Amino acid sequence: MGRSFWLPVWTLWRREMIRFWREKARVAGFVASPLIFWVVIGSGFGDLGFFYPGAITLTVMFSAVFSTMSIIEDRREGFLLSMLVSPAPRSAMVLGKLLGAATLAWVQGMILLLFLPLAGFHPGAQGVAGLAGVLYLLAFTFTALGFLIAWKMESAQGFHAVMNLVLFPMWMVSGSLFGFASAHGWIRWVMRVNPLTYATAALRRLLAPQVEAGTPALGLSLAVTAVCGLVLWAAATAAARRRGASSSA
Secondary structure (H helix, E strand, O other): OOHHHHHHHHHHHHHHHHHHHOOHHHHHHHHHHHHHHHHHHHHHHOOHHHHHHHHHHHHHHHHHHHHOOHHHHHHHHOHHHHHHHOOOOHHHHHHHHHHHHHHHHHHHHHHHHOOHHHHOOOOHHHHHHHHHHHHHHHHHHHHHHHHHHHHOOOOHHHHHHHHHHHHHHHHHOOOOOOOOOOOOOHHHHHHHHOHHHHHHHHHHHHHOOOOOOOOOOHHHHHHHHHHHHHHHHHHHHHHHHHHHHHHHO
16 A cells, blocks of 8 residues: 555545534534533533543544534535545545544544543553543544445435434443443343443543443453454445445446
């Protein structure tokens, strides 16, 4: 992979950054929404510390997924077609889009990390570095999921409906609202097969040495999240190649 691959990746990543900073209302919501969400939810349940990892995962997940909604706008404006007929590899196009949207979601998650002391956590420099890595892995995974869904959607309304149907249930049974010890029956099994459970567990283990019984180990959590990200990235790339082939025909 040489210049013909990495130049489109860089160009699309940069386009996502410029596009974001030009939308002033989006910038304001980008900074304020995660903090408000965490304070309101955590205060309502009376435990800012427990809901802190869940607030971060929800923030990063939604930011990552809904950033990819711009694919639908690009299709309407003709930019997507210009990318498909360009000599740039489809894999470069997908990677550039994913890295751009994932970076924005990661920054939003990093904003919440500024409030670690308020949540009662003091992980140190090494712990913060580990948290930053997990957040980017989470952001990339859900950006790939959002790309895969948005690629097949013709309207923003349909995209919103599908993603809300998928994301909220995933988050609710990821250990963000209640832990494994509080779960009963089939809900516990659902938590075990939910990929978001492992990202949330990784954050919990990096934030505090003592976690609730049944929380997945850090190594397993990182492995599951990474594998999901790679599989979704491969699926998104394959979808883009199929669309490109059909468009050329």
